Amino acid sequence: MADDIELARLIARGDAAAFRVLVDREARYLYGIAHALAGNAAEAEDLVQETFVAVLAGRFRGESSLRTWLVQILVRRAGMLRRSAWRRRVRTSLDGGQTDHPATEVATPSQTLGTEARLDLATMLECLSPEHRAVIVLREVEGLTYEEMAEALGVPRGTIESRLHRAREAMRKRFRGYLQ
Amino acid sequence: MTCERTHEIHRYHDGELSPTERSAVESHVTACAECRRLLAELRGLSLLISRMPRTVLPEVVLRRLSECRHAATDRAVLRIAGWMTAAAAAVLIGALLIRQPVVGGETNHRPSVWETVAVTPTPPSEAADGPNSELVLAQWMADDLSWQSSGDLR
Ligand SMILES: [Zn+2]
Numbered sequence: 001m002a003d004d005i006e007l008a009r010l011i012a013r014g015d016a017a018a019f020r021v022l023v024d025r026e027a028r029y030l031y032g033i034a035h036a037l038a039g040n041a042a043e044a045e046d047l048v049q050e051t052f053v054a055v056l057a058g059r060f061r062g063e064s065s066l067r068t069w070l071v072q073i074l075v076r077r078a079g080m081l082r083r084s085a086w087r088r089r090v091r092t093s094l095d096g097g098q099t100d101h102p103a104t105e106v107a108t109p110s111q112t113l114g115t116e117a118r119l120d121l122a123t124m125l126e127c128l129s130p131e132h133r134a135v136i137v138l139r140e141v142e143g144l145t146y147e148e149m150a151e152a153l154g155v156p157r158g159t160i161e162s163r164l165h166r167a168r169e170a171m172r173k174r175f176r177g178y179l180q
Numbered sequence: 181m182t183c184e185r186t187h188e189i190h191r192y193h194d195g196e197l198s199p200t201e202r203s204a205v206e207s208h209v210t211a212c213a214e215c216r217r218l219l220a221e222l223r224g225l226s227l228l229i230s231r232m233p234r235t236v237l238p239e240v241v242l243r244r245l246s247e248c249r250h251a252a253t254d255r256a257v258l259r260i261a262g263w264m265t266a267a268a269a270a271v272l273i274g275a276l277l278i279r280q281p282v283v284g285g286e287t288n289h290r291p292s293v294w295e296t297v298a299v300t301p302t303p304p305s306e307a308a309d310g311p312n313s314e315l316v317l318a319q320w321m322a323d324d325l326s327w328q329s330s331g332d333l334r
Binding site: 041178 | 190221
């Protein structure tokens with residue numbers, strides 16, 4: 001943690017070498033999350049870049065590890081970008097836009113006229129709200145524990161659990177044909 | 181969904197239970213068809229996601245990110261400019277255009293007030309207090325960019 005604070009301090013002072021150390025250490029990890037959240041390469045790159053800019057601006061205070069803090073910023077940025085697009089598609093409920101798309105079941109490969117219709121992660125996550133997308137990516141793709149997710153997203157553990165369970169519920173309904 | 185233990189099934193699947201709780205869930209699952217099905221589907225879902233190709237960071241993107249210190253701040257500026265009135269944006273973009281490219285990449289880069297503002301994740305609708313405050317912010321950012329620019333030339 002002390003190393004993280006020192007690294008962030010050097011970066012905020014304009015140390016290019018320190019910045020490259022950070023990028024080498026965290027870019028792959030952040031890009032994986034960003035790509036899953038955004039669903040495309042261009043937006044993923046923008047998200048990672050904006051996340052690194054926060055370090056340049058000297059906003060890291062060392063309350064958590066630098067990685068956790070970076071994930072926190074990345075997920076929030078991704079959520080903001082997505083939320084406006086999301087609102088256009090789904091009428092939000094009173095609980096703050098956590099409603100997922102109605103569970104229209106997606107055809108399984110065998111049902112789609114002999115084509116090799118491969119499901120990809122971006123397609124799977126499309127049906128989820130930004131909040132639900134984030135917990136699925138952090139849990140199922142990155143393997144974070146409930147505690148780690150709560151820290152990264154800055155919400156109580158109970159909220160993480162209910163989001164995760166509801167997100168999975170939506171995905172189970174929609175992709176049932178793939179789960180056997 | 182009728183069984184009230186479904187939340188425990190998620191926790192079990194996620195490895196979030198103590199050994200005692202795990203055994204309790206295991207014996208429940210043998211007796212409850214609903215939870216058995218849920219557990220099978222959770223495993224199916226995790227397996228499906230784990231088999232999807234992982235996104236690899238392209239080398240060219242890694243290089244761009246390593247060199248993004250200035251590009252990134254400029255982009256943040258442009259993004260902010262997009263939220264502003266035309267007058268405020270003009271001040272700001274003008275300042276970007278006259279800024280000299282950095283030689284060698286090593287400068288006395290000083291995080292400034294506007295950069296902190298620029299990367300503060302506040303949606304434009306909430307950030308904007310009106311055209312005047314935007315103009316003030318733009319002038320602020322422009323002044324700071326000129327300072328950086330003169331610093332680079334030293
Ligand atoms: Zn049960």
